Amino acid sequence: MKKRAESMAENRAKLLAAARKAFAAHGYAAASMDELTSSVGLTRGALYHNFGDKKGLLSAVVDQIDSEMADYAHQLGAQAGDAWQGLLVEGTAYIEMALNPEVQRIVLLDGPAVLGDPSQWPSQSSCLQSTRQTVVKLIADGTMQQVDAEAAARLLNGAALNAALWVAASPEPKTVLPKAIEAFRVLAGGFLAKAN
Amino acid sequence: MKKRAESMAENRAKLLAAARKAFAAHGYAAASMDELTSSVGLTRGALYHNFGDKKGLLSAVVDQIDSEMADYAHQLGAQAGDAWQGLLVEGTAYIEMALNPEVQRIVLLDGPAVLGDPSQWPSQSSCLQSTRQTVVKLIADGTMQQVDAEAAARLLNGAALNAALWVAASPEPKTVLPKAIEAFRVLAGGFLAKAN
DNA sequence: AAATTTGACATACGAACTGTATGCCAGATA
DNA sequence: TATCTGGCATACAGTTCGTATGTCAAATTT
Known part of the structure; x- marks a missing residue:
């Protein structure tokens, strides 16, 4: 009963x-x-x-995983020294999390194909929201150049997640992962305000 | 007969x-x-x-579109002043091409979901090959920092194509597109060697 | 040039899957 | 206690893919 x-x-x-x-x-x-x-x-x-329907079930699953990812990455980023380091840590965390087959298959491959672009998911993609917040802060305090926050968040996440797909598909992930992370950090540096 | x-x-x-x-x-x-x-x-x-089978047909279609994209982008990039400008032009071209629904749906969404990561497609993804070549050249002549060429190409392409998905899904693509391109160019600048 | 063989494509069949319409019964309500 | 709601099971219809088999024009052989 x-x-x-x-x-x-x-x-x-x-x-x-x-x-x-x-x-x-x-x-x-x-x-x-x-x-x-x-x-x-x-x-x-x-x-x-x-x-x-089947799509609704996928949507619920994607929502769940996406939230878990955002929580974890955000928490990790908050522990970093400053906000900029936090952003890099977040990005690195996404790359590493995307090596998990569950994340990869469901959120990165099937998710977009079935549900469309993450920015129009019901959950609005917590991952994107999280990094966008950090970006807004970094632009406000002058650490980052004045670019569109939404665009910057999208590019950073896109680069990170795409890098992860590449690492996972490579024959030797362990060897390639550090290269991907290193390249990501160098690339992200492009957003830093020029030191004058 | x-x-x-x-x-x-x-x-x-x-x-x-x-x-x-x-x-x-x-x-x-x-x-x-x-x-x-x-x-x-x-x-x-x-x-x-x-x-x-059905997958084989998709594979052939993806191959065709991917080749057309790489040809066009490469050709456009070659007309630019120097190789670095060429890389930016290529990236911009990818963003714009990915606004085409055919490219978006087939190459960016269904392609990876059905065939797996682009780096292991039969065509090896002509787009990736093309930008990788440019990156190798730019690292050799000292324009770009010494990062893994494969990784850099993947990150740049990933960022560009992801940006395009975002633009296309946005309510006002015309307004958002320039923001995406601008942000992409700023971000890519991260790979530039520090001027000493 | 006639006979034979090949192979590109059509046809027929079987198995699997999704989504809906209907039925049933435990648990909520009065 | 009697009635009703609704969460879930069951049964059914419509599609779809992949394969196995058949067919006929074109190529090959003699």
């Missing part, structure tokens, strides 16, 4: 967890909803009732 | 052209192979004989 809402929340969580696994393992297109739901003792009925 | 090879080449070209349209219009997943083939007076028999 569980409460109604409680058991429903449990099922939602079960489905989300199963979807994370299934999407990461087989990719969005090849993930079978029948298999996914039965793996947690439910049927597609529960899925379509809770998430509307 | 056409020659065998000739009529086969015609059919291949017809299918490729139809696939470009269909993939761009509906996306890879939603593009029906029956509809696509019958639109040029053929059946799926011709398709599976020529391209193996």
